[in-house]
Amino acid sequence: MYAVRMRLPSPFLAPGLGLALMGCVDNQLSAASTKLAVNPELLDLGVVAPLGSSTGTVSVSSVGLGALTVSSLTISGNDSDVFAIDGDLGGTSLPKGESLDVPVVFTPSAVGAYEADLTVQTDANTGEAAFTVHLRGLGASPSLVVAPSAVDFGHVELGADVFEVITLQSIGPVPATLTSAELTGDGTFYLVELTTPAEIASGASLELSVGFGPLNADPQTAVLTLATDDPDLPSVIIPISANVCLGEGAFDADGDGYSACAGDCDDTNITVLPGATELEDGLDNDCDGTLDEGTEAYDDDGDGYNEQEGDCNDGDAAVSPSAAESENGIDDDCNGAVDDGTDAYDDDGDGFTEQGGDCDDAESSTSPGSPETPDGLDNDCDGSTDEDTRAGDDDGDGYDEATGDCDDGDASVSPDGVELANGMDDDCDGTVDEGTSAWDDDGDGYTEDGGDCDDTTTSIGPHRLEVVGDGIDNDCDGSAE
Known part of the structure; x- marks a missing residue:
């Protein structure tokens, strides 16, 4: 239905027409649409211990144009007896845009899964007048783990005040409750600041602290009785003892022949007792106050490393993976090499160390007795480089064979030498005695x-004939004939 509004200028309004239109609008308003909305469609009440309870909420809303009346709220189904509506909300009127929160309570009677339906009935004239919400919940029992099962304080000196802890862990899906704790026996045992009942949330723990302050050295015993709501553990009895060291009354928890009072430093582990063999297990097996001594897991020399961590000599604190290598014939840094990085180590593997005369221990071709080669190195470590090779300046004249010295055994012979009349190539140019009186400059066979x-012309020499009248001593006899 659509409401139509008309506005006419008053001068043109026909008599009686205004009243008719107003009556039409009033009828349409009185018949305004009403509409229902419900949230959620599924209400999960969670996990609850039997006879416990949890509450959830269903929201009923008026989303139409007029007021909505909630006629009834009913729960049906096989498990309807464990679900309930908190309050009488039937007949509630909801103005436009308002909501009603319906509290639903789940109280399981036993362990198990439960389901039911909540039906909301209204007078909505648009959409559905009724809506069904599915309800579900789970009944579950609390579950506890209590440890230890017995408490032995061992030997306690007079005047001391010592404590042991008993832990209750809630491992079930619902909270557990410690309903009471009663300590009976010798009066020197006592519970520390415990109030019961005490709820333990699922996954959480509660620690009970038991104190003991002996008034004498006599053996003393007591019993702690715990009551819980765990159906499988309704009552827990924990024996407690102190100063019971020997005899039948001694409490040997692990059955290894020693009680805590008699020196067992861990009376829950059968491998731990006085005199036991120490093992590599992080425990003080022999109860001497030291862990893993005498094994590869123990740092015997106190240098911060044991054999398992790479100490190659756990009897020497100066030897460890973090030590500095020194010249001592020992693998100080435990890298598998002795004296590496020092003058006592053969770095290049040529059989000689710096201490043994190797003048370059990074070059395997250099060591005492190695053959000298023309490579710019002192191969034989005699202090000279490339001697007796083409690259060595044997005579010290600044030139070697490789740079043109034609006689590297004579310092007067080199490319810088001065040519003399001595039958030698003093300047190493490949010519002997050139430029001297011993050289045949003109090639006539005479110097x-x-x-x-006149060694500048081939027409003059001792072998030539004299030419009469030329004024020249052609035959070099001392006269010009």
Whole structure:
């Protein structure tokens, strides 16, 4: 239905027409639409211990144009007896835009899964007048683990005040409750600041502290009785003892022949007792106050490393993976090499160390007795480089064979030498005695030393005939004929 509104200028309003239109609008308003909305469609009340309870809420809303009346709220189904509506909300009127919160209570009678339906009935004239919400919940029992099962304080000196802890852990899906705790026996045992009942949330723990302050050295015993709501553990009895060291009354928890009072430093582990063999297990097996001594898991020399961590000599605190290597014939840093990085180590593997005369222990071709090669190195470590090779300046004249010294055994012979009349190639240019009186400059077979009186021309020499009248001593006899 649509409401139509008309506005007419008053001068044109026909008599009686205004009243008719107003009556039409009033009828339409009185018949305004009403509509229902419900949330959620599924209400999960969670996990609850039997006879416990949890509450959830269903929201009923008026989302139409007029007021909505909730006629009834009913729960049906096989498990309807464990679900209930908190309050009488039938007949509630909800103005436009308002909501009603319906509290639903789940109280399981036993362990198990439960389901039911909540039906909301209204007078809605648009959409559905009724809506069904599915209800479900789970009944579950609390579950506890209590440890230890017995408490032995061992030997306690007079005047001391010592404590042991008993832990109750809630491992079930619902909270557990410690309903009472009663300690009976010798009066020197006592519970520390415990109030019962005490709820333990699922997954949480409660620690009970038992104190003991002996008034004498006599053996003393007591019993702690715990009452819980765990159907499988309604009552827990924990024996407690102190100063009961020997005899039938001694409490040997692990059955290894020693009680805590008699020196067992861990009376829950059969491998731990006085005199036991120490093992590599992180425990003080022999109860001497030291863990793993005498095994590869113990740092015997106190250098911060044991054999398992790479100490190659756990009897010497100076030897460990973090030690500095020194020249002592020992693998100080435990890297598998002795004296590496020092003058006593053969770094290049040529059989010689610096201490043994190796002048370059990073070069395997260099060591005492190695053959000298023309490589710019002192291969034989005699203090000279490339001696007796083409690259060695044997005569010290600044040149070697490789740089043109034609006689590296004579310092007067080199590319910088001065040519002399000595039958040698002093300047290493490949010519002997050139530029001297011992050299045949003109190639006529005679030198100045051989009687050539003009070694610049081949027409003059001791072998030539004299030419009459030319004014030249052609035959070098001392006269021009």
